[in-house]
Amino acid sequence: MARIVQKFGGTSVGDVGRIKNAARRVKCEIDRGNQVAVVVSAMAGTTNQLIEWTRLTSRLHDAREYDVVVCSGEQVTAGLLALALQDLEIDARSWLGWQIPIRTDGVHGKARIKAIEVEEMRRRLTRGQVPVVAGFQGVSPRGRITTLGRGGSDTSAVALAAALEADRCDIFTDVDGVYTSDPRIVAKARKLSRITYEEMLEMASQGASVLQTRSVEMAMNHRVRVQVLSSFTEAPGTLVVDEDEIVEKRVVSGIAYSRDEAKITVQRVADRPGVAAAIFGPLADDAINVDMIVQSASDDGRTADLTFTVARTDLDRAVSVLERGRNTIGFAALKPDPDVVKISVIGIGMRSHAGVASRMFQTLADKGINIQVISTSEIKVSVLIAAEYTELALRTLHTAYGLDAAG
Numbered sequence: 001m002a003r004i005v006q007k008f009g010g011t012s013v014g015d016v017g018r019i020k021n022a023a024r025r026v027k028c029e030i031d032r033g034n035q036v037a038v039v040v041s042a043m044a045g046t047t048n049q050l051i052e053w054t055r056l057t058s059r060l061h062d063a064r065e066y067d068v069v070v071c072s073g074e075q076v077t078a079g080l081l082a083l084a085l086q087d088l089e090i091d092a093r094s095w096l097g098w099q100i101p102i103r104t105d106g107v108h109g110k111a112r113i114k115a116i117e118v119e120e121m122r123r124r125l126t127r128g129q130v131p132v133v134a135g136f137q138g139v140s141p142r143g144r145i146t147t148l149g150r151g152g153s154d155t156s157a158v159a160l161a162a163a164l165e166a167d168r169c170d171i172f173t174d175v176d177g178v179y180t181s182d183p184r185i186v187a188k189a190r191k192l193s194r195i196t197y198e199e200m201l202e203m204a205s206q207g208a209s210v211l212q213t214r215s216v217e218m219a220m221n222h223r224v225r226v227q228v229l230s231s232f233t234e235a236p237g238t239l240v241v242d243e244d245e246i247v248e249k250r251v252v253s254g255i256a257y258s259r260d261e262a263k264i265t266v267q268r269v270a271d272r273p274g275v276a277a278a279i280f281g282p283l284a285d286d287a288i289n290v291d292m293i294v295q296s297a298s299d300d301g302r303t304a305d306l307t308f309t310v311a312r313t314d315l316d317r318a319v320s321v322l323e324r325g326r327n328t329i330g331f332a333a334l335k336p337d338p339d340v341v342k343i344s345v346i347g348i349g350m351r352s353h354a355g356v357a358s359r360m361f362q363t364l365a366d367k368g369i370n371i372q373v374i375s376t377s378e379i380k381v382s383v384l385i386a387a388e389y390t391e392l393a394l395r396t397l398h399t400a401y402g403l404d405a406a407g
């Protein structure tokens with residue numbers, strides 16, 4: 001007998017018919033003799049609607065009341081799924097975050113889970129009861145409802161799986177697994193049967209929106225085996241696992257892209273100590289994250305240009321922070337550019353294989369695509385290019401690394 005956490009995302013509980021379908025997926029595991037705990041998202045589109053209502057009501061809203069509103073979609077689906085399970089003769093009950101409780105810090109809108117008290121749930125699981133947990137929500141040290149950030153019900157599910165020491169955490173989502181690249185763009189993308197935590201973490205943080213990044217971190221830290229799959233097919237999905245569980249070793253596992261970046265070039269800054277600090281210090285003080293950075297000699301040969309990326313949503317703020325510091329920093333001009341995309345080649349095999357980066361650069365050069373900024377980590381090479389080349393770059397790189405599906 002195994003203990004399994006099943007998480008149903010917004011599309012899998014998008015209407016009453018789908019909620020009944022999710023209930024049948026739970027019943028399948030029960031019929032196999034397994035213990036099942038369920039975590040649900042809000043019905044697709046609901047959370048967006050709730051956020052919109054808080055904005056329309058109060059532009060500068062109180063974050064605590066924002067959480068009260070936006071967490072409510074999950075309450076609805078938890079109750080409905082518990083009802084659907086009861087109709088299949090399964091003993092089921094709903095749990096809201098504060099009832100368990102799922103304890104978080106007090107950072108409303110983006111809280112982190114600190115602890116989950118699962119003794120009572122464990123007792124009921126062994127009696128055969130199915131808990132249906134509202135994802136995305138917890139309770140702060142002050143007893144207020146918190147939410148975990150967009151996509152946070154993935155993290156609720158993984159955290160619950162860790163607390164319950166579950167054998168597996170199945171995440172039912174709108175795709176049937178993790179692909180070598182976005183199948184909507186790269187027709188020859190293949191579904192991976194397995195991927196390591198490290199690779200999945202890079203994929204998630206580099207733009208593949210299958211799992212919330214924090215949920216992958218949590219799975220990695222607690223060694224929770226996660227499966228990404230669809231509730232609409234019977235096909236097995238992708239298992240996110242430890243490196244030793246991967247038999248077929250690949251150098252490159254996937255190619256991700258992110259359109260959420262924007263580029264800023266600070267032109268002709270003095271080439272002297274302290275300049276980078278003068279630029280990035282104030283940005284950090286304003287909680288603006290900088291991702292990729294490159295410094296190059298400027299046209300006049302005596303000064304330097306500094307180019308870096310920030311989240312696109314931070315672009316305007318970053319520009320005004322730098323304009324304010326213009327006298328201290330000392331630069332000739334600022335050039336913001338939102339029309340860029342970050343493409344990342346990801347694979348743990350890179351640790352032991354040379355030539356992965358150079359192949360990327362050559363492949364893009366052959367297509368006449370200019371690389372604007374480069375950054376690397378142990379298992380990833382990222383480049384920033386003009387957004388108009390997104391599709392071309394993804395497809396040619398996919399072929400160049402031998403990832404294309406046969407046929």
Ligand code: ASP
Nearest residue numbers: 041047136150151152153
């Ligand atoms: N319903 C929340 C959201 O849309 C949480 C989730 O779906 O994971 O972000």
Ligand code: MG
Nearest residue numbers: 009151154210
């Ligand atoms: Mg999601």
